[in-house]
Amino acid sequence: MSQDQANPRYLLNLYISGTSPRSTAALLNIQSICDCELKGQVELLVVDIHDHPELLSEERILAIPTLIKRLPPPLRRIIGDLGDKQRLLLSLDLQPIQGGGDLPVSNSDPPSESKLIEELRQQLAELQDALQAIRSGAVDAVVAGQELDGNFLYSSITSDKPYRLIVEAMGEGAATLSPSGKILYANQQLARLLHCERESLIGRAVSDLVSASQRPQLERLGAIGAGQTTRAALELVRTDGSCVAVLASMSSLVIKEADGALLRCLITADLTQIQLAQKELTESEQSFRMLALNAQDGILILDWSSGRITLANPYISRLLGREPADLVGKQLWEIGSFLDKDRAIRMFTELQDKGYVRYEDLPLHSANGALKEVEFVSNAYLVGEQRVIQCNIRDISERRAAERRSQAYQQETLRSLQDMVAALVSLSESRDPYTAGHQARVAALAQAIAEEMGLDNHQIEGIRISALVHDIGKFSIPSEILTKPTPLKQEEQALLRTHVQAGAAVLLPIHFPWPVAEAVLHHHERLNGSGYPQGLKGEAISLEGRILGVADTIEAMATHRPYRFSKGIEAALATIEAGKGSSYDPAVVEACLRLFRQQGYQLPGLEPLRLGPAATG
Structure with missing residues (x-):
């Protein structure tokens, strides 16, 4: 808006639709008239309907562009082709001034007709002008209706709205x-x-x-x-x-x-x-370069499309035994360090597809022939508008060697524990010939049950080891009680039951990687609290103890004892089935029943036992 004096003789409002062609032409033409014919005597207000849509209803705008002459009276609306200067001069009651004379203006006296009739006539004339402008295509936008909030809608004919949104953003x-x-x-x-x-x-x-x-x-x-x-x-x-x-x-x-x-x-x-942005970028690049140069990991920067190396830091040069100049400009798989060139090419293709790759089994050869085990992590990102790939290569040779030494030590320790367990089992069973092989058979069955239940390998091995030594505490029981051919007296039974605590006490100081002592202590406990030595119930009994309890019951009933003959596998299975949920863990019982009845499992070292009605007790 421009204002050349405090009380202009002309007051004009121009309504436009952004910088669309007809709105621009109208603004140029009216600006020219203001600068020449009306210089110093006009105030022009330019209103963009994109910014002030509420004025459409207030000013009764029918089409865009529209010029409203507020002063001098009468108020007049000029609609349509405002790029025609002669039409505008006539509509504003102006004549071109020759030689800079006084500005002629229209007679501002009101017409003789009544004000109401004059307003109706003017509205009719405006409607006719708008209709003619629309028919001739001389407008940029047409007011189409009214929304609930009172603001008029308009449909653009040559609208620049999409371009305006871009410019404003x-x-x-x-x-x-x-x-x-x-x-x-x-x-x-x-x-x-x-x-x-x-x-x-x-x-x-x-x-x-x-x-x-x-x-x-x-x-x-x-x-x-x-x-x-x-x-x-x-x-x-x-x-x-x-x-x-x-x-x-x-x-x-x-x-x-x-x-x-x-x-x-x-x-x-x-x-x-x-x-400021350039300075920050420069500082960022300098910081990255300093980090790359001093990093204790190998760093390669690759061109995204070709895979050619554009930067190699000193650490990767030392790791591979090659100068940076020998690396820069070559494709990743051309540097001679990858044992499997085809795999390196596939890795690069995967990186382009996913934007990230990570490998821990990608050995590299250094220039002197040494084999390096490395961790290879690579990702893609933008630097400005350029996409690059950064490869971080970490030498993990020492870590892998340490891991192998640790694994070897663990395996050696496990073998030592297994040898110790075997010795204890042999010592225990030498005192009780009737139970020779009992612990081994319980261990085999407990392992099979654990596998059927889907336990992990580590837990399964712990259950097997626990079963092998579950009766180790019988070393504290007199041999005459262990081998007595008649039923035990009450006090003898009480003494026999102490083998559980004795076995746990022997095993507790040994640092097994499993809860062996606890499993041994719990293998005679029952879900309903009727077991011994602590009368534990439900989940208070370890899973290992619950599995050993079922396996021990099956083996004991299916084999001979000094005081009785075998009761048979069918009777043993019926016993645990009857006690499912009360004495024995239901999941353990179901796994055991599946082994024998569906998968034909047999206790090792025994004659094949027949199931069903033909089985003998």
């Missing part, structure tokens, strides 16, 4: 300039850059935005023909008098709807922000 300031250098349109970013309201920029000369010393530079920017673009640094002056350095770009285009007028588009980018 730009990070740079943007303005459209008339041939004389007046600002026809400015985006919000330019207003923020200059610390002013966007409306205050419309109609201003672009030369007002620069200092006097910068105007020759601005003129050189504007001295371009149609379709040309030029760039230069400028210093813009803000409303508070401060200056801001910008990188300015000027381009031009011809508007056919404005009689071929040459418009210019000005784009301004804050140089301070550009320089």
Whole structure:
């Protein structure tokens, strides 16, 4: 908006649709009239309906562009082709002034008809003008209806709305300039850059935005023909008098709807922000280079499309025994360090597809023939607008050697424990010939049950070892009780039961990787609390103890004892089935029943036992 005096004789409101062709032509034409025929006597307010849609209903706007003459009276609306200067002069009751004489104006006396009739006639004339403009295609937008909130909708005919959205979303300031250098349109970013309201920029000369010393530079920017673009640094002056350095770009285009007028588009980018971004980028690159040069991992930077190495840090050079110059420029699989070239190519293809790969089994050969075990981690990312690949290569040869030594030690320790268990079992069974092989058979069955239940290998091995020594405590029981051919007396039974605590006490100091002592202590406990030595119930009994309890019951009933003959496998299975959920864990019982009845399991070292009605007790 421009205001040349406190009390202008003409007050005009122009309603436009952004920088669409007819709106631009209308603004150029009206600006020209304001600068020539109405110079010093007019106030022009330009309203963009994209910014102020609520004014459509308030001002009864029927189509865009529309010019409303508020002063001098009567109020008049001019709709349609506002690029026709002669039509505008006639509509405003003006005649071109020759030689700068006084400005003739229309008679402002009201007509003789009543005010109501005159208003109706004027509305009818406006409707006819709008209809004619729409039919002739001389408008940019037509008011189509009304929403619930009272704001009118409009349908664009030659709307620039998509382009306007892009311009408003730009990070740079943007303005459209008339041939004389007046600002026809400015985006919000330019207003923020200059610390002013966007409306205050419309109609201003672009030369007002620069200092006097910068105007020759601005003129050189504007001295371009149609379709040309030029760039230069400028210093813009803000409303508070401060200056801001910008990188300015000027381009031009011809508007056919404005009689071929040459418009210019000005784009301004804050140089301070550009320089700050460049500084941050430079510092970031320097920081990365320092990290890469001093990293204790090998780092290779590859070109995204070709896989050629663009940077190799000192550590990777030492690791491979090759100078950086021998690596840079080569594709990853050409450096001679990968044992499997085809696999390296497949890895690069996978990296391009997924953006990330990680390998721990990718051995490399150094220049002296030494084999290096490495961890290879690679990912892709953007550096500015360029996509690159970073490969981090860590030498894990010592770690792998330590892992192998640790595994060997663990295996040797396990063998020692197994040998110790075997010795204890042999010692225990030497005192009780009737139970010779009992612990081995319990161990085999307990292992099979654990496997049927889907336990992991580590837990299964712990259950097997526990079963092998579950009766180790019988060394504390007199041999005459262990081998007595008649039923034991009550006090003898009580003494026999102490073998559980005795076995747990022997095993507890040994550092097994499993709860062996606890399993041994629990293998005579029962879910309902009827077991011994502690009378534990339910989940208080370890799973290992519950499995051993079922396996021990089956083996004991299916084999001979000094005081009785075998009761048979069918009787043993019936016993645990009857006690399922009360004495024995249901899941353990079901697994055991499946083994014998569905999979034909047999206790090792025994004659094959027949199941079903033919089985003998």
